[in-house]
Amino acid sequence: MSPTVDDLRNEIREALGRYERIESTAFTKEALGALCDAVGYDIETNPFPPKSEMRAGVLRTIGALEDVDPTQADRPFRKAELEAIAAALEEQ
Template sequence: MSPTVDDLRNEIRQAVGRYERVESTAFTKEALAAICDAVDYDIGTNGLPSKPQMRAGILWKIGALEDDDPERAERPLRKAELESVASALRDE
């Protein structure tokens, strides 16, 4: 049986030192920032960028997007994208 979206999110959270969530929720800005750090996407030091910017950066760093254009990551990560992120974090 393949993991659910919630399972994948929690696996990713744990891989970057965040806590598991019982309820189904998308990543917070802080969790996205931790994932950015884990995949070596530089978010700078002047506050956190937008969620779409961080999602695009994560997907770009793992090879799922050609660039880090936030317009290509306006919505929460889909299951296939979560699987790719989880796989990239497992490989590190």
């Protein structure tokens, strides 16, 4: 059985040293900031950029997007994107 979106989010959170969440939630700005750091996408952290910009940066860094275009990441990560992120974190 393949992991659910919630399972993948929690796997990524744990890989970042963050805590597992029982309820189904998208990543917070702080978690996205940690994810950007983990994949090597530089951001300003005070204040954090918009979530869509951080998601686009993560996807660009792992090769899932050609450009950092926030309009292509204006929604939570999809399952295939979460799988790619989890795989990229495992490689590091």
